[in-house]
Amino acid sequence: TDPVLEIKGLSVDYGLGNQAVRAVRDVSLTLNRGEVLGLAGESGSGKSTLAYGLTRLLPPPGVVSAGKVIYYPPGGEPVDVLSLTPAGLREFRWAETSIVFQGAMNSLNPVYKVSTQLIDVLEAHQPGMSRQARTARARELLKMVGISEDRLDAYPHQLSGGMRQRVMIGMALALEPKIVIMDEPTTALDVVMQRQILRQLVDLRKRFDFSVLFITHDLSLLVEFSDRIAIMYGGRIVEQAPASVLYRDSLHPYSDGLLHSFPALRGPRRDLVGIPGSPPDLRSMPSGCSFHPRCPKAFDPCSVDVPVLGTPADLQGPARKVACWLHPIRNSAD
Numbered sequence: 248t249d250p251v252l253e254i255k256g257l258s259v260d261y262g263l264g265n266q267a268v269r270a271v272r273d274v275s276l277t278l279n280r281g282e283v284l285g286l287a288g289e290s291g292s293g294k295s296t297l298a299y300g301l302t303r304l305l306p307p308p309g310v311v312s313a314g315k316v317i318y319y320p321p322g323g324e325p326v327d328v329l330s331l332t333p334a335g336l337r338e339f340r341w342a343e344t345s346i347v348f349q350g351a352m353n354s355l356n357p358v359y360k361v362s363t364q365l366i367d368v369l370e371a372h373q374p375g376m377s378r379q380a381r382t383a384r385a386r387e388l389l390k391m392v393g394i395s396e397d398r399l400d401a402y403p404h405q406l407s408g409g410m411r412q413r414v415m416i417g418m419a420l421a422l423e424p425k426i427v428i429m430d431e432p433t434t435a436l437d438v439v440m441q442r443q444i445l446r447q448l449v450d451l452r453k454r455f456d457f458s459v460l461f462i463t464h465d466l467s468l469l470v471e472f473s474d475r476i477a478i479m480y481g482g483r484i485v486e487q488a489p490a491s492v493l494y495r496d497s498l499h500p501y502s503d504g505l506l507h508s509f510p511a512l513r514g515p516r517r518d519l520v521g522i523p524g525s526p527p528d529l530r531s532m533p534s535g536c537s538f539h540p541r542c543p544k545a546f547d548p549c550s551v552d553v554p555v556l557g558t559p560a561d562l563q564g565p566a567r568k569v570a571c572w573l574h575p576i577r578n579s580a581d
């Protein structure tokens with residue numbers, strides 16, 4: 248494997264001292280070059296916090312309290328993201344990593360044409376580019392994300408939610424980043440539109456050779472469009488596996504629950520059961536496995552000892568990891 252981004256032991260707290268709650272707990276996750284990695288989990292599991300933390304966009308009182316984030320530029324020296332200078336960080340955020348956050352489509356400025364806003368992004372980050380070249384590039388980007396010629400000069404309110412989301416993707420791709428992070432860009436959109444946008448992103452990835460971290464609670468989208476999936480619960484990654492493997496044979500009872508919370512893509516219809524109970528309270532996390540109060544398979548060790556994420560002893564390869572006492576791991580450092 249060829250990593251483009253490595254998150255190592257990342258923890259994120261909101262607040263300081265005894266007021267602090269830990270929203271991301273010791274997360275290690277690798278994004279490989281050219282892959283689409285999906286991150287799923289219920290509301291409050293820490294998905295957005297992880298994305299904000301690794302790009303250093305955490306709003307106060309959020310602080311990264313432990314861990315490292317390493318970016319591997321193609322052919323260059325590894326970059327320690329968490330110790331970048333402000334100037335280095337600006338560069339990293341647009342030129343290397345681009346982020347489309349939850350509700351980003353509503354952040355378009357209502358008084359400017361979408362093409363103008365895209366031209367502004369190019370102007371701010373590529374000052375050497377001629378005016379004419381910027382205009383041409385903006386039109387090309389908008390066409391690339393499926394905005395037809397006659398909508399290029401539209402104002403945001405003249406576009407549908409799906410169109411505005413496409414504009415955001417166009418902006419995210421403007422500087423040809425190596426990593427695109429999308430945090431539930433599609434929750435407000437209907438399912439058909441979500442699929443179209445994701446498919447487009449996956450197609451663009453093939454042409455422009457970037458990696459995607461895609462965050463959502465719609466696991467069915469991830470099964471369809473991502474290469475690998477990581478599942479988050481109570482601030483931790485509890486399982487990660489290739490998408491098809493996770494769909495066929497998930498190991499963590501929480502992943503099972505999430506998978507059964509949406510209709511089967513193909514094959515026989517399954518009952519939608521959802522997961523009883525509610526996500527853990529960060530201020531008083533359950534002991535041991537934080538899922539144990541909701542887990543249908545909990546047994547003796549579960550309420551006592553925290554299961555560590557690792558490759559189960561009976562499985563091959565490092566691609567599969569799980570944190571559950573049902574699947575004792577080979578080596579916690581794996």
Ligand code: ATP
Nearest residue numbers: 261270289290291292293294295296297307308529
């Ligand atoms: P969703 O699917 O709803 O977007 P999420 O997985 O992105 O959820 P986060 O937004 O990362 O979850 O939140 C993780 C936890 O951190 C939640 O328990 C949330 O209440 C808490 N949290 C988020 N922002 C703050 C904040 N500014 N101050 C205190 N706690 C916060």
Ligand code: SF4
Nearest residue numbers: 536539542549571572
């Ligand atoms: Fe359930 Fe125990 Fe596995 Fe946690 S460790 S998911 S409680 S079986």
Ligand code: MG
Nearest residue numbers: 294295296349
């Ligand atoms: Mg979120």
